[in-house]
Amino acid sequence: MLKTWTATLLAGLAWAGSALAQEATIKFTLGWKTQGSDAAFFVARDKGYYKAEGLNVVIDQGEGSGATVTRVMSGAYDAGFGDVNAIIQNAAARPGEAPVMVYMMWNRPPFAIVTKKATGVTKPAELVGKTLGGAQGTPTTRLLEVFARKNGVPMDKVKLSNMAPNLQEPLLIKGDIDGALVFNITSYFNLVLNRQDPDKDFNWLMFGDYGLDLYSNGLMVSQKLIKDNPKAVAGLVRATNKAMIEIAGDQGLGMKGVVNFDNLVDEKVEKRRLQYSFSELIVSPEMKEIGIGDTKDERMARAIGIIVEGYQLARTPAPSEIFSRQFLPPKAERELVYTAN
Template identity: 75%
Template structure:
């Protein structure tokens, strides 16, 4: 009898544990894209559930807006730009979220032009008109980019425009180049039946002195303080999915289409692979593992962002990024096999 009661009690406790999940509201950086596959896969394969989490995923309004959404209390976590964290940590250090998993080790900030324009290097931008969306990191960092590359900014005309007009105006010849996120602009061109590799030139900020980090998983300081176990579980689950998708992108795309069956699966699979090819996989990532970063590089990046946005102070790396929730490096060794 005693053994039967003990067994029943154990089953009840186990069932109670299974249902006592922590709710986490998670915002994407933008609308559903192939590059978000890891979040959907972690949900569909039960990785979040295994960590005791019920993660609700919503579409976003921009990688910078992820920060403001979390600061406003509407979301606990999300995928967004570390540079937006830097900006807010400079003025509201107690409220700014903290990045806990760096995914885009390489920055997406770039200047795209038609190959026929002859724009190949930063110096070629002088005397030209470039289109920029006001407030975006690429546009805001142009003065720092110009200073770093000894450009005369007075010789570069910047035409302000909405982000969705940049590629159309470039194609129509109304601007000579556009200040963009490469992972967005590349596929806007694809959707406009263009060949972004053959017919366009790309000047990447990271290749010309602005060695910035970019998007990753961030969480509120409130969640870190009140439930650090949930933060660690969130990171572990996402990391598992990132590693799996590196080996099998079709697995990731199944999760993307399940989340939003209106996406263009062919284009979004290319975007998913582009994110690994261009933004995630790098010599540094191979050295330290996916999810981590180097503090000295982050410190230099903070200085660049502080100059670009005229911040009142430079936050310390520890205010912006925390590696305390990362799984061991052996679990973060990414093998990317393009399929």
């Protein structure tokens, strides 16, 4: 009897060890410090959705949505949340090395020019004679000339002042600049934290509304992970998608995941940021048509063209180099309905 029990125990331990050994560890980088808009990754981890796919997803904070690409390309991370436009830039110069977007989350771009309503800027033409503050190298600043050309704004009549990102909102509030070249999901809440009302007292010129119909942030993975473990990529996408669908209907659930990951966040502000990400970046007519996570090839091709023009890239990557839908769950499982609560 003892021998039978011992044999059974050893067999069980061997099976458990084998199962544990088969669990794939994925090093994952966020786009920035912990924010409410990252909630899906935390919920998928905390509720065991990644584990159910045989994944151990280790999540670290990021250094910028563009830096996600370089972090993955360096081999330090297998996957992350970052900007598809940074993928385009790197794919143009180093084909075969840049990460691939496998789940598009922000269907609309966050690039914007924010001005005080008192300045009177309600359309691009009214930027003439104004001073804009931008951080050198950021997408909004780099794409300003493309934005200006598409909207007939002579750049020789717009003054551009270079400054650190953390100075943009303070100088805008003070009146030292007329407008700031920003990411709306960042700047909106910087204004909130500076005790401003970003809706009542500021105007927003969204690049996506004025000819720069770009995609933005989503879940990207290394080409190595796609080659070595496509099953893990599919599981990562499937689990993240499941969490996204749930959070769209229950932001309280999302914030539990955020606070569990980082209890130092301002929960009230980050819940608003989470909701803002859905209302301003995720939900769109196109997303409702094709489902969360997917893109349209024609639009992606146009977006690539805009980035090639804005960054004066030497090569134009094909949409298939930038985005792959082969790991997406069926559309019926990606139909997202957002309800603010």
